[in-house]
Amino acid sequence: MSLRIYNTLGRKKETFVPRNPGKVGMYVCGPTTYDLIHLGNARPLVVFDTMRRYLESIGYQVTYVQNFTDIDDKIINRAQERGEDPLALAERYIGEYFTDAAALRVRPATIQPKVSGHLQEIITMIEQLVEKNHAYVVDGDVYFSIPSFPSYGKLSGRAMDDMIAGARVDVDARKGHPMDFALWKAAKPGEPAWPSPWGPGRPGWHIECSAMSEKYLGQQFDIHGGGQDLIFPHHENEIAQSEACSGAENMAKYWLHNGFITINQEKMSKSLGNFFTLRQILAKFPGDVVRYYLLATHYRSPLDFDDTKLATAQRSLQRLRTSRRLLTEALASGQGAPAKEEAIQALQQSVDQAQAGFQAAMDDDFNTALAISHLFDLAKEINVFTQQNQGGGETVLTAAAETFDRLMQVLGLEEVTVDNVKDEQETKLLEGVMALVLRLRAEARQKKDWATADAIRDGLKEVGIVMEDTPQGTRWLKA
RNA sequence: GGCGGCAUAGCCAAGUGGUAAGGCAGAGGUCUGCAAAACCUCUAUUCCCCAGUUCGAAUCUGGGUGCCGCCUCCA
Structure with a gap:
């Protein structure tokens, strides 16, 4: 190729x-x-x-x-x-x-x-x-x-x-x-x-x-x-x-x-007055979502803009992020029965296909939209694997993570870790608080005090923290 | 007037001859205390319309319709 x-x-x-x-x-x-x-x-x-x-x-x-x-x-x-x-x-x-x-x-x-x-x-x-x-x-x-x-x-x-x-x-x-x-x-x-x-x-x-x-x-x-x-x-x-x-x-x-970005099928331009500064958009959506939105359509095609398209892009990107998170969790846990051989082979095959498909798509006049679809295919297999296998399969999981990260990086959509001291301190603080909240909620759930458990979950959702109960325990993430 | 582009499901969007990717939304199910996430199943016999070429067309040809851009600064 x-x-x-x-x-x-x-x-x-x-x-x-x-x-x-x-x-x-x-x-x-x-x-x-x-x-x-x-x-x-x-x-x-x-x-x-x-x-x-x-x-x-x-x-x-x-x-x-x-x-x-x-x-x-x-x-x-x-x-x-x-x-x-x-x-x-x-x-x-x-x-x-x-x-x-x-x-x-x-x-x-x-x-x-x-x-x-x-x-x-x-x-x-x-x-x-x-x-x-x-x-x-x-x-x-x-x-x-x-x-x-x-x-x-x-x-x-x-x-x-x-x-x-x-x-x-x-x-x-x-x-x-x-x-x-x-x-x-x-x-x-x-x-x-x-x-x-x-x-x-x-x-x-x-x-x-x-x-x-x-x-x-x-x-x-x-x-x-x-x-x-x-x-x-x-x-x-x-x-x-x-x-x-x-x-x-x-x-x-x-x-x-x-190609051009249009609004209501009309060219976005300063003379027409129908433009949004990037600043305005970044106030509502993260930069990686905007980037994803721009890459989800082939670069030569016209692209019509409105807020709902960005909201859709955000949900789509979230799916990829969730999958990547499951991969990290699976690698971190490493407990339980070893993964089935067929499952390992299936995931490895999917990793190889994602790599090959991504490259073929990009080789065809930088078809980022098609390239992204291969990431979704990989994400699907990652989700299946992590759901059906509790522990084991480190080699294939690592390969999946490496491939996933590398392809996302080509698109500029890799997850960015913020590494300034202030954020680090705040992250530590938040983690400490959440550990406590999680423990209290786990106690409430054990006592079948669903009202308290749900109040905590709903309340945190209001401030942008999502809690998910899994068989392995409760996890949380910033929405 | 000249030049160029686009038209694919509810929405977004890949797909230049071989029988319609992917995402979002929606329906049902699994899981869950309930959720969420995830998974499974379903959701375009059909790709703006008409004619033609072909064994076969969303994909090629001709015609038509609609929309957009450039010809002035503009990404």
Whole structure:
């Protein structure tokens, strides 16, 4: 089996063959940091983070670059509204971004470059484009000349003539071609500006990704990702800039694009006002639940959002967590009759199937939804085994635990143990209290004082602690 | 107008030629003092509609309907 990836460039699945064996260079367009990210922004974070994890899990050394756009019109506008320095505002939201990303268990990229730190690279690239007659200067602005790059449109499948017919934008008369786009924008009074050969100004939106991807990954690399709405014009323009500049074909070998999150079947976007910030959602649901929800649908499919979907995701994830907990308990108890040989074989087979099925699913264009279903299959067998065998089977139980944990980790859904001192102390305290409560309740039950036993159980449920009576005793867990 | 995508049970969602995964919800049962969790059984003769190709189609072709996205900043 080998990994196959759907390539937007060509619109079909292709076998993944990196340019350099064993290594993957991956660039994903990151956020423009002028506000908190919303759920729609969260999808690519989780999706591409999961791809990266999978690539690493099958042995690739991945260089993952994700940029921050910290120089941009929206940032400038927002800063002016608030009377704040634009770069300071951008920096603040970069901080907020990391808080959200961590909640979603998104690992920091290998390199997270900012536009503000790459003006020199950007200016150099623009100079080269001007020199090669792919760009021209008008009153301190620099534009990329579309007609100078004949394959323009190859990613989005657009013909320039078609677009002119449907253009809804007022065309700047100074442009040589209506679709020409800005590489450098001259600063208006009061706007932040950087010196350049064409006068003070700032980079256009698209050039940053061309300059930074080349700096960190080279003129040609493996994977370039982003949301579907970036296909045109952003990625199309990136291709034009990079390939016109370098003369090399296919700056990225594989172009991957995630589908959109909709609300009531409508695209979630700030202009429609129908968005939820991730912060709002994280106030109601844990980050791992949001992550699970995002991975339970294939990354290219549209995903409709509402609260009930997250509640469903929470219950689904809970099922996996319960199963994993049963595994831990079975390994801890180790008492009683040895497990039956058939049962051991059945579980081992299930472990092997989960591993193979998971990999096959991920190999097919990162089919996380199918991969997750294999975890449920494994969970089912774990539940059957632990219910029917009291003790024994350490070897297979350990194998099940290892496989389960490893696969969950690829999805970024492994259980996280909090290891700061304060939490540790509180955990100890809680455990002490619960041991006492459990003992008192056990005494009540022994006396068949069901009223007291039930009052304790119901009362604890109110505060978020669930009690379950089992033949081996009562266990409790935070809901 | 151009380009692209989607339509599978009550809900979510896999599935590109071989006879419908998985989750949630629901029904019945086992277990339990009662619960919870877990387990067992059941819940789409059918995949938007029509026609065609094929021994065979949710999967391919043609037509139709509905919905969505991009073409302007947007993940």
